[in-house]
Amino acid sequence: MASANPHMVFSDVHIAFAGKSVHAGVSLQVQRGSVHFIMGQSGVGKSVLIKTLVGLVHPDRGSITFDGTEVVGLSEAAFFPIRRRCQMVFQQATLFGSLSVLDNVAMPIARHEQVSMAVARQRAAEVLESLHARHLGERLPATLGPGLRKQVAIARALALNPEALLYDEPTTGLDPIAARRTDRLIRETSIRLGVTSVVVSHDLQSLLSIGDWVSFLHAGQLHFDGPPAKFFAATDPVVRAFVQAGSSSVGHC
Amino acid sequence: MVPISASVFFLRPLASLGRWGQWGGRQVQAVLRLGGAVLRNLPHAEPAAIWQQARDLGNRSMFFVVVVMAFVGAIMVVQASMQAQRIVGDLSIIGPGFMQLLVREFAPTIVALMIAARYGAGVAAALGAMQVTEQVDALRLCSAEPISYLVVPRVLGGLTSMPAIVVVGGAVAFVSGGLAGHFGFGIGWTSYFRTGFVVPSDVAIGFCKAAAFGVAVPLVSSWAGLSARGGARGVGQATTRAVIGSSVAVLFLDLVFGAAGYVAQRW
Amino acid sequence: MWSLLYALGQTGLAVAADAGGMAMVLGRTLQRLGPPRGDSRELVRALKRYGEESLPIVALTAAFTGMIMVVQGATYVQQYGVYNLVGRYTGFTTFREVGPMLIGLMFSGRVGAHHTSELATMRMTEELDALRVLAIDVYETLILPRILAMVVGMAALVVFGDLIAIGAGAVCARLMLQVEYAQFFQALLEHLGPMDFLIGVQKGLAYGLVIGVVSTHYGLNAKGGSAGVGRAVNAQVVASAVALFWVDYLMTSVVR
Ligand SMILES: Nc1ncnc2c1ncn2[C@@H]1O[C@H](COP(=O)(O)OP(=O)(O)O)[C@@H](O)[C@H]1O
Ligand SMILES: [Mg+2]
Numbered sequence: 001m002a003s004a005n006p007h008m009v010f011s012d013v014h015i016a017f018a019g020k021s022v023h024a025g026v027s028l029q030v031q032r033g034s035v036h037f038i039m040g041q042s043g044v045g046k047s048v049l050i051k052t053l054v055g056l057v058h059p060d061r062g063s064i065t066f067d068g069t070e071v072v073g074l075s076e077a078a079f080f081p082i083r084r085r086c087q088m089v090f091q092q093a094t095l096f097g098s099l100s101v102l103d104n105v106a107m108p109i110a111r112h113e114q115v116s117m118a119v120a121r122q123r124a125a126e127v128l129e130s131l132h133a134r135h136l137g138e139r140l141p142a143t144l145g146p147g148l149r150k151q152v153a154i155a156r157a158l159a160l161n162p163e164a165l166l167y168d169e170p171t172t173g174l175d176p177i178a179a180r181r182t183d184r185l186i187r188e189t190s191i192r193l194g195v196t197s198v199v200v201s202h203d204l205q206s207l208l209s210i211g212d213w214v215s216f217l218h219a220g221q222l223h224f225d226g227p228p229a230k231f232f233a234a235t236d237p238v239v240r241a242f243v244q245a246g247s248s249s250v251g252h253c
Numbered sequence: 254m255v256p257i258s259a260s261v262f263f264l265r266p267l268a269s270l271g272r273w274g275q276w277g278g279r280q281v282q283a284v285l286r287l288g289g290a291v292l293r294n295l296p297h298a299e300p301a302a303i304w305q306q307a308r309d310l311g312n313r314s315m316f317f318v319v320v321v322m323a324f325v326g327a328i329m330v331v332q333a334s335m336q337a338q339r340i341v342g343d344l345s346i347i348g349p350g351f352m353q354l355l356v357r358e359f360a361p362t363i364v365a366l367m368i369a370a371r372y373g374a375g376v377a378a379a380l381g382a383m384q385v386t387e388q389v390d391a392l393r394l395c396s397a398e399p400i401s402y403l404v405v406p407r408v409l410g411g412l413t414s415m416p417a418i419v420v421v422g423g424a425v426a427f428v429s430g431g432l433a434g435h436f437g438f439g440i441g442w443t444s445y446f447r448t449g450f451v452v453p454s455d456v457a458i459g460f461c462k463a464a465a466f467g468v469a470v471p472l473v474s475s476w477a478g479l480s481a482r483g484g485a486r487g488v489g490q491a492t493t494r495a496v497i498g499s500s501v502a503v504l505f506l507d508l509v510f511g512a513a514g515y516v517a518q519r520w
Numbered sequence: 521m522w523s524l525l526y527a528l529g530q531t532g533l534a535v536a537a538d539a540g541g542m543a544m545v546l547g548r549t550l551q552r553l554g555p556p557r558g559d560s561r562e563l564v565r566a567l568k569r570y571g572e573e574s575l576p577i578v579a580l581t582a583a584f585t586g587m588i589m590v591v592q593g594a595t596y597v598q599q600y601g602v603y604n605l606v607g608r609y610t611g612f613t614t615f616r617e618v619g620p621m622l623i624g625l626m627f628s629g630r631v632g633a634h635h636t637s638e639l640a641t642m643r644m645t646e647e648l649d650a651l652r653v654l655a656i657d658v659y660e661t662l663i664l665p666r667i668l669a670m671v672v673g674m675a676a677l678v679v680f681g682d683l684i685a686i687g688a689g690a691v692c693a694r695l696m697l698q699v700e701y702a703q704f705f706q707a708l709l710e711h712l713g714p715m716d717f718l719i720g721v722q723k724g725l726a727y728g729l730v731i732g733v734v735s736t737h738y739g740l741n742a743k744g745g746s747a748g749v750g751r752a753v754n755a756q757v758v759a760s761a762v763a764l765f766w767v768d769y770l771m772t773s774v775v776r
Contacts, residue, residue: 056649080655087653094650108654111661160654273576316531317758324765331773332617358592366625370757378750437773488746489637492753496629497577504584504622511591515696518595 007032007164007196008053013062015048022048024220025062030213035190035197037207037228040217041242046200047091049217050166053198054088055079067163084112087157088166093149095141095156102128102137105156112160124159130192131155131185147178154185164196165189171203179203183210204246207231216242280498287400287476291408294401298409302402306410306471311418314371318422321367325359326351326426327433334438344438348445351430356451356459357514360423362507365466367422368415369499373474376407377495380478381488389479399479407471415467416460458514465506473499538759542737548659549667549733557657558664566669570631574677581626582619582681586689589613594696606699607707610689615682615712615720621768623681624727627674628760632735635666636756639739640749648740667732674728675721682720719771726767734760 006029015023022045030036038046051057052064055074064071066082074082095104105124110117128134133151141149150170157165170186171179187210190197201207207214207228214231216224216239224231224239232243333347380403383389392399434440474495481491552558589610597606639662642648651658686708693699735756742752 051649054653056652076652079652080657083653083655088650090646090650090653092645094646096647096650108656111654111656156654317762320762321765324762324769328617328765328769328772336612354592358588367761370625370629370761371754374750374754374757378747378754382747382750433773484746486637486641488750489633489641489753492750493629493633493637496633496757497626500626500629501577501580501584504581504588508584508588508591511588511594512696515591515594519598 005032006030007067008198009063009065010049010052011063013049013052013064014060015045015052015057016060021220023059023217026217026220026222028215028222028225030196030198032196033190033194034212035186035199035210037211037214038198038200038217039202039207039214039242040223041202044217045220046217047168050088050168050198050200053086053166054083084160085162086164086166087160087162089150089153089157089168089170091168091172093141093146093153095149095152097141099141100137101133101139101141101144101152104141104152105159108156108159124155127155127158128152131158131189145178147174147182150174150178150182151185154189158189158193161193162195164198167197167199167201169200169202171201171206179206180209186210202242202246204232204243283480284473284476284498284502287404287479288472290400291405291472294398294405297398297401298405302406303409303413306406307414308410310368310372310410310414310471313375314368314418315421317371318364318367318418319425322360322364322422322426323429325363326428326430329354329359329426330430330434331437334434334440338438344434344440345444346450347434347440348431349447349450352427352448353450353455355423355426357455358459358507358511360426361419361459361462361466362503364419364422365415365463365470365503366500368411368418368466369470369474369503370496372411373470373477373495373499374492376471376474377478377481377491378488380475381481381491384479384481384491385484385487404472404475404479407475408468411467411471412464413467415470416463419459419463454514454518458510462507462510465510466503469502469506470499473502538737541741542733545663545736545740546733549664549736552657552659552664557660558668559661560665562661562665563669566666567673570669570673571676573634574627574630574673575680577626577630578623578677578681579684581622582684583688585614585618585622585681586610586685586687587692589618589685590689590692590696597697603697603699604703604707606693606697607690607704608711610693610704611686611708611712612716614685614689615716616723617768617772619682619685620678620720620723620727621764623677623724624674624731624764625761627670627677627727628731628735628764629757631670631673632731632756632760633753635670635732636735636739636742637749637753639736640742640752643740643742644745644749663736667729667736670732671725671728674731675724678720678724682717723768723771726771727764730763730767731760734763 008030010029011027013023013026014021026049038049040046048057052059053066053071055071055076059072062072066086069082071079071082095101096107099107102121102124105127106117106120109115109123110120113120115123125134125137128137131151131154133148133155136144136148136152141152144152154165167186170182174182183206186197186199189195199206199211211228214224214226214228215222216231218238224234224236231239234240234243330347330351333351334344337344337347380389383403389399389403392402431440431442431445434445435442477491477495477498481487590606593606593609597603639648648658651661690701690704693704694701738752738756738759742748744751
């Protein structure tokens with residue numbers, strides 16, 4: 001989907017690990033405020049691709065811009081301002097085990113906004129409230145199930161008021177109820193705060209219910225790029241196989 | 254009533270000392286129980302498995318022991334020569350004196366401490382990973398006794414290879430000390446490379462220490478591994494416990510053998 | 521023959537890579553020292569935790585050290601009748617060499633190993649990446665404060681350990697050689713200056729830095745799941761031992 005002012009632009013991105021190519025020239029654009037799915041089989045390089053945006057993976061070749069700023073080749077220190085505007089929710093939630101839920105969210109606030117821990121906790125409580133997770137505040141992450149952990153991780157990512165959020169497989173490993181609740185949170189957050197959401201997933205149900213756009217990766221290339229309706233109706237054999245393999249579970253919900 | 258300051262500065266440390274003592278006692282008991290089980294299972298020992306473990310210990314640790322003992326030799330000769338220059342000015346006894354100290358004390362102890370770090374931690378990591386993934390229980394189910402299968406070969410392998418590595422480590426330390434003494438303090442080759450001070454009882458003490466350490470390090474490390482609980486974190490803790498536990502065992506045995514040797518020599 | 525050469529070359533390359541990695545850790549840590557950009561609360565927390573973790577084991581090790589020194593010398597003392605020297609040589613060897621070294625080895629086995637396994641686990645679970653994404657510098661929040669705590673902690677433990685070792689040595693000398701306490705401590709105070717004590721403390725500072733850098737390096741570079749955490753801890757203990765003896769050698773022969 002080409003538009004005058006996309007939020008993120010990947011052009012001809014090449015990534016290889018120890019000589020093994022993962023991406024060989026991927027180009028795609030993410031529109032401001034959209035919920036943009038990146039799909040593909042496990043190991044195709046979905047996580048690697050979104051990690052380039054926040055400097056956790058460095059491409060070998062190509063260009064990636066975030067809000068017009070080129071990020072390829074930036075130093076670790078130069079990525080810090082980018083990261084504050086573009087947050088990521090990790091697949092395993094990766095909460096800090098020794099901190100309470102409230103402090104997990106308050107910690108980045110206290111560090112970046114030069115406010116006292118008490119003020120940061122107040123702000124963190126508000127963020128948790130907006131994600132319907134205020135009541136979890138005093139608990140330790142280890143005592144939460146995977147769905148609630150994901151909810152807290154989203155709250156922590158929102159603590160710094162980012163303009164974009166990257167979700168790495170937000171519903172993988174969750175039971176169907178928690179998965180649908182997470183879908184709703186992603187959509188609500190997108191609408192309420194206007195953030196751009198990039199969702200790495202192979203959950204077709206998620207795509208169907210909240211996706212605006214889907215980019216499908218296959219064999220190091222962008223194989224399909226378009227709205228979900230077209231994706232489900234596609235005649236391309238690779239896409240068809242992916243959709244059909246996943247549709248049995250879609251049918252159940 | 255006990256004044257607050259007394260309770261803070263005296264009773265509380267005393268209480269924690271008591272707790273540590275109790276805790277330590279339980280650990281020692283557990284290791285000794287494992288030792289008893291090893292003794293009971295000795296008849297089932299397989300020579301091939303023992304040889305395998307002995308080689309494993311040597312292969313894994315030789316390079317490391319050689320590097321460390323080379324430093325130890327140089328450090329000790331430099332220190333001793335500096336002292337001797339200051340006090341008596343006679344450097345001719347440095348070589349034979351160092352040789353005697355190496356045989357009686359430093360070669361077995363330092364080599365064993367290094368083996369505890371290199372091999373002991375590895376044993377605990379391997380057995381700990383088997384324990385937390387329930388492979389040890391699986392062994393039990395196919396009626397293989399885990400102790401005779403996992404622990405006995407390691408203990409006997411340690412018993413056979415530790416004295417050999419101690420000899421190598423001691424030789425390396427002695428030679429590197431000779432080089433440091435010659436080039437740093439001008440000690441002559443012939444006055445340094447003498448073994449005159451070493452008497453049979455020194456060799457006996459050194460050998461007994463090496464053999465005892467060879468049993469203690471694998472035994473304590475196996476205990477640490479087999480008592481691992483709770484996933485990756487548990488394996489990490491077991492590794493630490495193996496290093497610390499076998500080091501303490503080495504120091505304790507060193508003290509016991511040193512005192513026993515002293516008493517034996519007086520009679 | 522060729523395979524031996526090949527193995528030697530491989531070992532050399534691996535050692536060089538690790539040394540480079542440690543130099544990088546040291547550089548990045550020092551870079552954040554001026555002006556200080558570390559988390560002071562984490563420093564205090566780390567100091568407390570390292571003290572709690574290692575005090576019992578250091579006390580035990582130090583007591584053994586003092587006693588072993590006396591036992592080792594006992595034969596010579598009897599042979600030459602130099603009972604007035606027991607306090608002197610026990611203090612000298614303990615303060616300068618054996619005390620800091622054994623305490624350093626125990627510290628690396630306990631505190632260094634813990635630091636390595638913690639960083640390695642955080643790397644495996646992507647917690648380190650999560651910190652980076654939150655625009656939080658891992659060196660400022662975790663590494664600099666903990667390395668500082670190790671430096672300060674090691675020096676303090678050497679002082680503490682020296683006292684315990686000397687006490688245990690005096691008791692042992694009294695029981696084995698019937699050397700009175702007064703004679704023991706008189707020999708110690710008469711012949712040893714503050715330098716002998718301070719050299720040990722200085723070694724404690726250096727060893728703390730060495731253990732901090734080595735354990736950070738192996739933690740940050742752990743690979744391969746939970747088995748990788750174990751491998752990193754093992755490599756840390758071994759590399760710390762080599763580094764400690766190497767630094768000891770430098771401080772003994774070059775600095776004098
Ligand atoms: N740091 C790394 N080092 C080496 N290989 C990596 C690294 N990160 C990812 N890979 C490889 O890149 C490929 C893509 O990984 P990933 O992006 O995690 O796939 P997925 O699409 O399932 O998220 C995989 O084959 C993985 O092994
Ligand atoms: Mg992935």
